Amino acid sequence: MPVKIIKHIKQGTLLKRSAFYGRDIKNYIKHGPSAPKFAERIWIIPDDKTMFLTAASMRKYIGMSNQEASGRVIEFSWPVEKAIPVCKLTKIKMCLEHWRNGISWEDTGIYEYMEKMILEYGEHDGCKNTDDLIKRYEKLDILFEQARQEGRLRTWEELNPNHADKRRDSGFVHIGPKGKHYWAGAGQHRLAIGYILKIPLPAQIGCIHFSALPYLHQLRKIN
Numbered sequence: 001m002p003v004k005i006i007k008h009i010k011q012g013t014l015l016k017r018s019a020f021y022g023r024d025i026k027n028y029i030k031h032g033p034s035a036p037k038f039a040e041r042i043w044i045i046p047d048d049k050t051m052f053l054t055a056a057s058m059r060k061y062i063g064m065s066n067q068e069a070s071g072r073v074i075e076f077s078w079p080v081e082k083a084i085p086v087c088k089l090t091k092i093k094m095c096l097e098h099w100r101n102g103i104s105w106e107d108t109g110i111y112e113y114m115e116k117m118i119l120e121y122g123e124h125d126g127c128k129n130t131d132d133l134i135k136r137y138e139k140l141d142i143l144f145e146q147a148r149q150e151g152r153l154r155t156w157e158e159l160n161p162n163h164a165d166k167r168r169d170s171g172f173v174h175i176g177p178k179g180k181h182y183w184a185g186a187g188q189h190r191l192a193i194g195y196i197l198k199i200p201l202p203a204q205i206g207c208i209h210f211s212a213l214p215y216l217h218q219l220r221k222i223n
Contacts, residue, residue, distance in 0.1 A: 023071055031073065034217060038071040041155065041169055042205045042219040044181050046195040051083035053174060055185040062207060066172040066185050069207040078176050078209055086183055086191060095192035099144055105137045140189050147193050152200040152222060174206035179215030182206075 020038040027035035044050070055066050061079045062069055086092055094108040105111065114133050117124035127133045147153045156169045171187025183191055184206055194201030200222045208216065 020071070027071065027073060031213060034213075036071045036073065036205055036208050036213075036216060039067075040071065040205050040220075041202050042173060042175075042216075043200045043202055043222050044173055044194070044219065045198055045200055045223060046086060046181070046183070046191055047198070048085060048087060050086045050181045050183060050195070051176075052086045052089055053079065053083050053182045053184045057082040058174065058184055058206070066174075066206050067204075069174070070172070070205055072207040073210050073213070074207050075210045080176070083182055086195060089188060091188040092192045092195065095189060096196065099192070099196050110137070143190075144193050144197075147199060148197055153190055153194055153202060155202045169202040169204050171201075171203045172206040173203040175208040175212040175215065175219070177209045177211045179212045179218075 024035075024037050027037070057079060058069065059065055061082075062072070062074065064072075087096075090113060091110070094110040094113070097103040097108045098105055098110075111130065111133050114124055114127060115130065118127060118129070122128070125136065127136055143153075169187075170190050172184045174182040174184055176182050183203075187203070190201060193199075205219075
């Protein structure tokens, strides 16, 4: 029995994974060999036209989480009224102040903002206190410089070579009508790096509007 199947049996995720792979098969039959696949990696270069949709908005719209929606082809209307430009996101604006304008992280207000999130949720972005925040943003500065030098952001697999899950990247991107990008959920700091440097950013595919299927091949490669 394949190791992956044994692993999913032990974790109790076999039926769930089977449903996703079943979606891949249905997509292949209906849309051909270029059809979207569950959890596949795509590449985008964020710009002023890139929009953001909260995970809650997409769940209300399609009735499932970002991960559950991965690779699903949508054949009905798109919730454009719920989307906002990524440049208007609080974290993105603070990252712009730091990496583009040279403002210290502390003076951007990001620590205060994140501390409020920690106070409300107990933990946020893997941080539980101010010391965690300082270390996290020091690492983000290293990531930014690395991305600037390499001209792209590294994949999850490259950053976590020993991790068992090879099919994941930070953040989901839903592909809306005519191929428009809608970032959803986590990974906003990496999104900011891609946006500021105008470099390719890896992400997991979310759902995709049927009118965007012809654009999918462009997203599967680094531009």
